[in-house]
Amino acid sequence: MAPVLVLGEALVDEFHDGPVAGGAPFNVARSLAALGAPVRFVSRIGADDVAGRLVLDSAARFCLAVDGIQRDAARATGRVSVHEDGKGGHRFEIHADAAWDHLEAPAATQAGIVYFGSLAQRAPASRAAIRATVKRVPGSRFLDLNLRPGTDTPALAAEVLMLADWVKLNEDELDRLLAWFEPGLPDLMARFALRRMLVTRGAAGYALYGERGSLLASGDGVAQPALVDTVGAGDGFTAMLLAGLSLGRDLAATLALANRYAAMICGVRGPLPADPALLAPWREALHALPQENRA
Structure with missing residues (x-):
């Protein structure tokens, strides 16, 4: 089975009560590994700094291979200051010129699905490496559109959307795309030849929308009575969906499980539980899902 190839930033989210390893691609890759889905993660960290060691330690705890994590002797591991509003919400301050801004394209690109984001393309080196890699992958191309300051221009959005088959985004990001490009969802998806949104x-x-903007599936939110923060909830949803796709599980059942998984993430500090053992029931639930009916 070809792995999910995950490209992009690994960094440290700095909360008021301490640092937590993060970065949307790293969150997705760790979840995939813990959920028992084949994954290869490609990123770049400082050669020997405290934040980089935190990233590597976290990868090891979640059984994520680190052979695709490059070391940069000149630049430090990425850092993000997380400004919380006291109600579970947050604002990110992403510090510039991190090691992941200088990502190099990996030599091997075999993958059934490639996951890539827009944030990791803020600098020319990583932008070129990610795009070259995505273009070489024969499988599905899954874009995580993160319209953060510095990567929230119509030009960049158009460029990355043209590379994608699938795109994941939130409501605010969808509103911005509709304002920038097309006023309706069917025309927006047609313009960029998107199969799924x-x-x-x-x-x-x-x-979940299909070609021509048809609604394929939807679900209500799952209540989280013990809300801690919403950091990484969308990444958790994405990871469970990718895991289900890579393992050939029923799409509707996978989406429902992903929705519950995202709600669970809102009950822990940061993007993943500190103890990976807490993900064991989710792994079992994923692998118990029915296979996709290809008849």
Whole structure:
């Protein structure tokens, strides 16, 4: 089975009560590994700094191979200051010129699915490496559109959308795309030849659209009575979906499980539980899902 190839940033989220390893691609890759889905993660960290050691330690705990994590002797591991609003919400301050801004294209690119984001393309070196790699992968191309300051221009959005088969984004990001490019969802998807669009709506749930903007599936939000923060909830949803796709599980059942998994992430500090053993029931639930009916 060809792995999910995950490209992009690994960094440290700095909360008021301490640092936590993060970065959307790293969150997705760790979940995939813990859920028992084949994954190869390609990123870049500082050669020997505290934040980089935190990233490597976290990868090891989640049984994620680190052979695709490059070391940079000149630049430090990425850092993000997380400014919380006291209600579970947050604002990210992403510091510039990190090691992941200088990602090099990997030599091997065999993959059934490639996951890539827009944030890791803020600098020319990583942008070129990611795009060259995505173009070489014969499998599906899954874009995580993160319209953060510095990577929230119409030009960059158009460039990355043209590379994708699937795109995952939130409601605010969808509104911006509709304002920039096309006023309607069917025309937007047709313009960029998108096969699928996953819109995450936070507490309101999710919606999956197919070609011509047809609604394929949707679900209401799952309540989290012990909300800690929402960091990484969308990444958790994406990881479970990718795991189900890579393992050939029923799409509707996978989406429903991904929705519950995202709600669970909102009950822990940061993008993943500190103890990977807490993901064992989710792994069992994933592997118990029915196979996709290809008849």
